[in-house]
Amino acid sequence: MKTNGPKFYGERLISESEIECFPNPSPGRDYEISIELPEFTCQCPFSGYPDFAVIRLLYQPCEKVLELKSIKLYINSFRSIKISHEEVANKILDDLVLAAKPTWMKLEADFNPRGNVHTVIRVSHGLK
Numbered sequence: 001m002k003t004n005g006p007k008f009y010g011e012r013l014i015s016e017s018e019i020e021c022f023p024n025p026s027p028g029r030d031y032e033i034s035i036e037l038p039e040f041t042c043q044c045p046f047s048g049y050p051d052f053a054v055i056r057l058l059y060q061p062c063e064k065v066l067e068l069k070s071i072k073l074y075i076n077s078f079r080s081i082k083i084s085h086e087e088v089a090n091k092i093l094d095d096l097v098l099a100a101k102p103t104w105m106k107l108e109a110d111f112n113p114r115g116n117v118h119t120v121i122r123v124s125h126g127l128k
């Protein structure tokens with residue numbers, strides 16, 4: 001039995017994940033894709049406590065469309081990373097834009113309140 005690395009198949013899939021795309025099936029039509037990821041988690045870089053958020057993504061694809069399972073695995077990779085709300089929202093947007101090269105993309109990270117503070121980070125790329 002291996003003692004190093006992920007024990008469970010889900011951990012292995014998450015650790016090996018890459019953002020994947022496929023060709024846009026309607027490149028001549030302007031349309032929007034909306035994706036909601038309601039179980040995002042990361043860790044506070046100051047306290048180590050878990051942070052929970054809903055990630056909402058809205059974008060107009062150009063030549064490529066984001067593949068949903070790969071996004072799910074990518075998002076799950078943040079669960080044990082210590083990162084601020086602001087940094088993680090910008091990192092996710094940057095990584096998704098790099099992979100898909102959309103016409104425009106907007107991301108909202110709506111963090112659960114903690115200590116009576118509710119934070120929503122909105123970042124965007126391109127013009128709608």
